[in-house]
Amino acid sequence: MKERTNLLFWLTIALGLIAVGVLGLRLLADLPWIDALFYIVTTLATVGYEAPPYLTPEAKVFLTFYIIAAVGTVGVIVGRLVQTIVVDRMRQVLGKRRDNGLERLNDHWIVCGLGRVGLQVAEQIAAAGQSLVVIERDAERIASLPSDRWPVLVGDATGEEILAKAGIHRARGLVAALSADADNVYVTLSAKALKADLRIVVRASDAQAVNALYRAGADKVINPVRAGAVALARAALSPAVADFFELINLSRELDLDFESFRVVDGSSLEGLALKEAPLRSRYNAIVVAIHGVDGSVAYNPSGEKRIEGGDELILLAPRTAMAALRRDFLLPRSDPSTT
Numbered sequence: 001m002k003e004r005t006n007l008l009f010w011l012t013i014a015l016g017l018i019a020v021g022v023l024g025l026r027l028l029a030d031l032p033w034i035d036a037l038f039y040i041v042t043t044l045a046t047v048g049y050e051a052p053p054y055l056t057p058e059a060k061v062f063l064t065f066y067i068i069a070a071v072g073t074v075g076v077i078v079g080r081l082v083q084t085i086v087v088d089r090m091r092q093v094l095g096k097r098r099d100n101g102l103e104r105l106n107d108h109w110i111v112c113g114l115g116r117v118g119l120q121v122a123e124q125i126a127a128a129g130q131s132l133v134v135i136e137r138d139a140e141r142i143a144s145l146p147s148d149r150w151p152v153l154v155g156d157a158t159g160e161e162i163l164a165k166a167g168i169h170r171a172r173g174l175v176a177a178l179s180a181d182a183d184n185v186y187v188t189l190s191a192k193a194l195k196a197d198l199r200i201v202v203r204a205s206d207a208q209a210v211n212a213l214y215r216a217g218a219d220k221v222i223n224p225v226r227a228g229a230v231a232l233a234r235a236a237l238s239p240a241v242a243d244f245f246e247l248i249n250l251s252r253e254l255d256l257d258f259e260s261f262r263v264v265d266g267s268s269l270e271g272l273a274l275k276e277a278p279l280r281s282r283y284n285a286i287v288v289a290i291h292g293v294d295g296s297v298a299y300n301p302s303g304e305k306r307i308e309g310g311d312e313l314i315l316l317a318p319r320t321a322m323a324a325l326r327r328d329f330l331l332p333r334s335d336p337s338t339t
Contacts, residue, residue: 010077017070018044024066025052028059043067044074102151102167108132110166110174112157112187114141117203117224118177122150125175128257133166158186163194173199176218181209185216192217255318258288261325265309269329275303283325285317 021040025031029052031039039052043066055063111122114136125132126149134150135157136142142152155162157178168174174191176184184202191198202218204210205225213221235242247256263269269277279285290298290305291312298305307313317325 010073010080013073014044014077017066017073021066021070024062025059028062029055040070044070102133102153102165105131105133105151105167106170107172108167108170110135110163110168110171110191112174112176112184113178113203114138114145114152115177115179118175121175121177126150130172135162135166158183158190160190160194163187163190168194168198171195171198173201176200176202178203179205181205181213185209185212188213188216188218255320256316257319257322259315259317259322260291261313261315261329263307263309263311263313263329267309267329269307270309272307273303274301274305274307277307279315279325283317283321285315285321285325287313288316289314 018040022033022036025036025039026033031052108131109125111118111132111134114134122132122134132150134152135155136152137154137156139154142154153162153166157163168191176187178184178187181204188200188202191200200218201220201222202213204213204221204223207223207226210221210223274287279287287301290301291314293308293310
């Protein structure tokens with residue numbers, strides 16, 4: 001879309017140049033309209049016909065500067081046209097090569113935008129063992145990635161059609177990491193319209209856009225600048241705590257992870273006190289907090305705290321135990337690497 005908009009701009013400039021040239025020859029050389037148009041077109045095409053006879057000095061000066069400007073502009077237009085054709089072809093080829101297997105994706109993540117932030121998000125989701133698909137409009141950026149890294153759709157993530165093609169109705173969540181906050185708002189609105197219960201995490205470049213993104217339907221909005229500042233301050237003030245979180249979030253060697261799970265109604269955990277639940281004894285999982293359905297949050301809950309259906313448990317547990325927990329008792333609410 002961006003390439004075609006630029007091409008339309010340059011074509012408009014070309015038509016303007018033709019009009020200026022025709023008008024200039026009509027007024028300064030007293031040529032008929034059809035002759036003036038013919039000479040301007042042959043000039044732009046660099047065919048090399050002779051100049052019109054009996055040119056006045058004013059007409060010669062006009063044509064000198066006109067030819068310099070016009071021929072240079074035509075060169076730019078031709079370059080833009082070739083670039084647009086090549087990019088469109090790359091999109092077709094990359095789209096066919098990279099969207100294989102989209103129909104098989106289920107309970108996956110959709111990452112919109114493959115810039116510096118989006119690329120890191122995709123890598124973290126993949127490292128956590130979650131399936132994903134990426135939507136990116138820049139074909140050249142996609143071409144720089146290995147073809148077998150993730151499924152990639154080439155296009156504008158703000159459109160409902162490409163979100164549907166990415167399997168949004170089967171998706172677990174969506175991360176909007178586009179560089180423009182306005183685009184992230186559109187992505188959020190489109191995604192919520194297609195699947196109201198989809199979890200949406202959004203990047204906000206400007207702190208003033210945070211409230212707008214929440215109003216659009218985002219479940220979590222993160223400003224990378226503020227998040228980076230908080231991490232820097234934590235590393236300075238509490239280095240041991242910072243190192244611990246870094247080990248959990250970034251290291252694959254430490255077999256620990258945080259994850260948020262929602263207790264399914266009818267689960268065998270429902271109605272049990274924490275001390276009665278086999279979370280610690282069987283899975284070596286620590287309940288850090290319980291987010292109740294009424295909005296209350298109990299941090300470091302006591303063993304007497306009872307688990308209710310719909311409660312969200314924030315757990316710290318070995319990664320190897322997460323799958324068993326998910327299978328036996330709980331329904332995951334969000335991505336383990338970002339909770």
